[in-house]
Amino acid sequence: AQTVTQSQPEMSVQEAETVTLSCTYDTSESDYYLFWYKQPPSRQMILVIRQEAYKQQNATENRFSVNFQKAAKSFSLKISDSQLGDAAMYFCAYSEDTGNQFYFGTGTSLTVIP
Amino acid sequence: DAGVIQSPRHEVTEMGQEVTLRCKPISGHDYLFWYRQTMMRGLELLIYFNNNVPIDDSGMPEDRFSAKMPNASFSTLKIQPSEPRDSAVYFCASSLGYGHSPLHFGNGTRLTVT
Numbered sequence: 001a002q003t004v005t006q007s008q009p010e011m012s013v014q015e016a017e018t019v020t021l022s023c024t025y026d027t028s029e030s031d032y033y034l035f036w037y038k039q040p041p042s043r044q045m046i047l048v049i050r051q052e053a054y055k056q057q058n059a060t061e062n063r064f065s066v067n068f069q070k071a072a073k074s075f076s077l078k079i080s081d082s083q084l085g086d087a088a089m090y091f092c093a094y095s096e097d098t099g100n101q102f103y104f105g106t107g108t109s110l111t112v113i114p
Numbered sequence: 115d116a117g118v119i120q121s122p123r124h125e126v127t128e129m130g131q132e133v134t135l136r137c138k139p140i141s142g143h144d145y146l147f148w149y150r151q152t153m154m155r156g157l158e159l160l161i162y163f164n165n166n167v168p169i170d171d172s173g174m175p176e177d178r179f180s181a182k183m184p185n186a187s188f189s190t191l192k193i194q195p196s197e198p199r200d201s202a203v204y205f206c207a208s209s210l211g212y213g214h215s216p217l218h219f220g221n222g223t224r225l226t227v228t
Contacts, residue, residue: 033214035216035217037219042221043203043221043222043224044219044221044222045205045207045217045219045222046219047216047217047218050214050216052214091157093217097212100145100162100164100169100170100211101159102147102159102217104156104157105156106156107156
């Protein structure tokens with residue numbers, strides 16, 4: 001079965017600084033999709049960014065960007081100019097082409113220090 | 115688009131009682147998923163439906179749990195009888211079912227069984 005590993009249970013960043021959250025995954029597939037979800041204290045799961053494995057270009061969404069290394073099976077999330085509202089749990093997720101199964105990591109709790 | 119709607123937002127019940135959680139997926143989404151989130155086990159997939167048909171219920175913990183999707187706009191997750199170890203946040207999510215299509219989550223139901 002596919003596995004998604006987030007090795008950093010907790011991270012902290014100073015407001016306005018940059019932080020990178022790590023995610024690795026295991027798969028034998030060549031086509032798949034990767035996602036980062038944010039879960040603030042309100043507990044709503046919010047899609048932050050997604051990446052198609054067949055695209056070499058790293059996805060970006062405003063202050064959020066990814067570093068996708070397909071050969072290394074690595075998918076890290078970079079948050080630039082961190083804001084207090086970025087404080088949340090962040091989950092990395094993997095999905096195959098059928099889109100029927102999503103595999104989630106255990107999450108990284110991000111604290112933003114004012 | 116109202117997003118995925120779950121009710122109730124909070125549920126407190128006594129051990130042995132029946133609990134019913136409700137979900138309305140996003141219109142047009144063919145896939146509906148029920149997840150359970152706990153500190154110990156993270157996000158666990160309980161069951162998912164495609165076009166109202168249960169496809170994979172291997173994540174359902176035991177016979178006390180059952181899920182139905184009588185039509186494309188409504189699903190229920192029932193626990194009977196409930197036990198304290200069922201206390202968790204239960205999420206419903208829907209998607210279009212293609213690999214690039216992300217999961218759209220509801221706000222979750224926090225269940226507390228005393």
